[in-house]
Amino acid sequence: MTEPSKPVFRSILAGLGGLGGLTLWARSDPLPHLDLDHSIVLGLWALAVSFFVSAMTAMGPLTARMSVTTGLIVSVPIAVLVSLASLRFASLDDTLQSGHLVVVTLLLIALALPFVICALRDGRWREYTALFDTSWRLVVHFTAAWIFAGLCWAMLVLSNVLLDLVGINLIEDLINETVFVFLFTGIVVGLGLAVIFELSDYISPYLVLSLLRLLLIPLTVIVSIFLLALPFRGLSNLFDTLSPALVKMATAIGLISLISVAVERDDEDAVAGPVMQIVTRIACGLLVLLTGLAVYAVGIRIIEYGVTPSRFAALFIAGVTLAYGIAYATTILRGPDWMASLRRANVWLALGVMVALALCMTPLIHPQKLSTHSQLARFERGAITADELPFKQLRDDWGKVGAAAFARLSDSDDPLVQAALTAADLDNTGAPSEARRAAAMTALRPHIAQRPQDMTFPDAAFLQLTDWQINEIRAACAQSDAQAAPRCVIVQDDFLTAQPGAEYALMTRTPGDRIVIYWLSETGFLRRQQPRLDSSSAAVVAQLLEQGFEVTPADVNALRVGDMTFNPFN
Numbered sequence: 001m002t003e004p005s006k007p008v009f010r011s012i013l014a015g016l017g018g019l020g021g022l023t024l025w026a027r028s029d030p031l032p033h034l035d036l037d038h039s040i041v042l043g044l045w046a047l048a049v050s051f052f053v054s055a056m057t058a059m060g061p062l063t064a065r066m067s068v069t070t071g072l073i074v075s076v077p078i079a080v081l082v083s084l085a086s087l088r089f090a091s092l093d094d095t096l097q098s099g100h101l102v103v104v105t106l107l108l109i110a111l112a113l114p115f116v117i118c119a120l121r122d123g124r125w126r127e128y129t130a131l132f133d134t135s136w137r138l139v140v141h142f143t144a145a146w147i148f149a150g151l152c153w154a155m156l157v158l159s160n161v162l163l164d165l166v167g168i169n170l171i172e173d174l175i176n177e178t179v180f181v182f183l184f185t186g187i188v189v190g191l192g193l194a195v196i197f198e199l200s201d202y203i204s205p206y207l208v209l210s211l212l213r214l215l216l217i218p219l220t221v222i223v224s225i226f227l228l229a230l231p232f233r234g235l236s237n238l239f240d241t242l243s244p245a246l247v248k249m250a251t252a253i254g255l256i257s258l259i260s261v262a263v264e265r266d267d268e269d270a271v272a273g274p275v276m277q278i279v280t281r282i283a284c285g286l287l288v289l290l291t292g293l294a295v296y297a298v299g300i301r302i303i304e305y306g307v308t309p310s311r312f313a314a315l316f317i318a319g320v321t322l323a324y325g326i327a328y329a330t331t332i333l334r335g336p337d338w339m340a341s342l343r344r345a346n347v348w349l350a351l352g353v354m355v356a357l358a359l360c361m362t363p364l365i366h367p368q369k370l371s372t373h374s375q376l377a378r379f380e381r382g383a384i385t386a387d388e389l390p391f392k393q394l395r396d397d398w399g400k401v402g403a404a405a406f407a408r409l410s411d412s413d414d415p416l417v418q419a420a421l422t423a424a425d426l427d428n429t430g431a432p433s434e435a436r437r438a439a440a441m442t443a444l445r446p447h448i449a450q451r452p453q454d455m456t457f458p459d460a461a462f463l464q465l466t467d468w469q470i471n472e473i474r475a476a477c478a479q480s481d482a483q484a485a486p487r488c489v490i491v492q493d494d495f496l497t498a499q500p501g502a503e504y505a506l507m508t509r510t511p512g513d514r515i516v517i518y519w520l521s522e523t524g525f526l527r528r529q530q531p532r533l534d535s536s537s538a539a540v541v542a543q544l545l546e547q548g549f550e551v552t553p554a555d556v557n558a559l560r561v562g563d564m565t566f567n568p569f570n
Contacts, residue, residue, distance in 0.1 A: 017190020020052035025182035043083035060197035148192035245297035288325035
């Protein structure tokens, strides 16, 4: 079959890019108004987007007819998977707002394309040499095309400014139209790809790969220092939140990429120097330790706080990086043929990731369902209190399963559940702020010890606190075990002798084992204080409850200037 001429080839790719841009734009305007079930609408949208992206990408290494075949092979299964995943949600907007669907779709397209292109071109879809070369060429070509698109936009904006000087607003009017933004971007990306494909012999990924190799040594040194410092710094800071786990996963993904670059497409192009080979082997060994810590960190968060869609995604990513870590660590034990073993492992790992991603879009793996059941199970067994339930996420973000669970909770006769629902301000109206704060304190009051025990609780003061302060107190004081020692205590006394009425000191224990004291008057908030203490927060609260307290004058003198008083703490 005769290949199209340059003008025809460029027109085809620019047209495919423009159609792809229009397809992306259709998500925001015509698609939501179609009188079809949202699963069918999203399936058709995914079919069109994945087809145009895949066909454009394949136009370089394959013929035009094979590019169309590539688009169909990639887009049809993805459209089916997107339709299945969208059935978890009640509407088009709910499906897309969940966020994961678009990300998983793009990942599936990116992973599948090299395999399909190599299979149609010469049947070498399991040969790492062909897959590596195709993948990195596509990365470099697409990056260059988007740089070209950025330059086109810069030229367009500059042209608009120039024409605006003489009162011509044509370009500005076009830029303000959303459809033009998508259409123009698609056309210039497609046109850029066409020129890049024509000059593919001059735009090689090997320069990029050679530069990336230089990063392997410093990253390996940094990971080594991190792992060596752990026994001296301890592990407590690594598992307090999900962020350290995400940092470890991002570092692991970078290490995986650089190791793959180092072993290259074959032994002839791989790193040959003894130093680089040793560093690459060390990096493979460090990877399994780093990814193991990431999985452990995410697992700790899930054990303590249950499953949510974001934690499920983190566990999935951590599990994938651990699989790479185990595979890479195993290959370095294979002797002289370890690089070839690593390349074979990369092929099967990529196929495994594709299968796992596809399963996450089927009923077999349902993150929203797992999350809903996990949070409800924690509440039912007393691991969390009612005000710690993720009501808003259940109603708005976790699909039909979450909405059904929210409906059951809304019909509950439990007064604490109803108070927590009120405190959650699910509609963000802002109007019932006092009601929300009052409901929050109703749920919290049983968790706050009072001294003296017959004191009057300062409800009016708590109503003056901000939502942020109420949430901080809730996080510090709420606990599910009614028999556990209180985490917070409020003391009533005359702390400010120059002012009428009593004052209150609410002593709370933060999750980071610090003491935070809220100083309150009978009608409002005075001050938030976070003193530095040598004792643990648990010991301070226990001592106050068990051994009592006394109110004494502060060891401080004031500077009086007329009617003004100054002291080191005011």
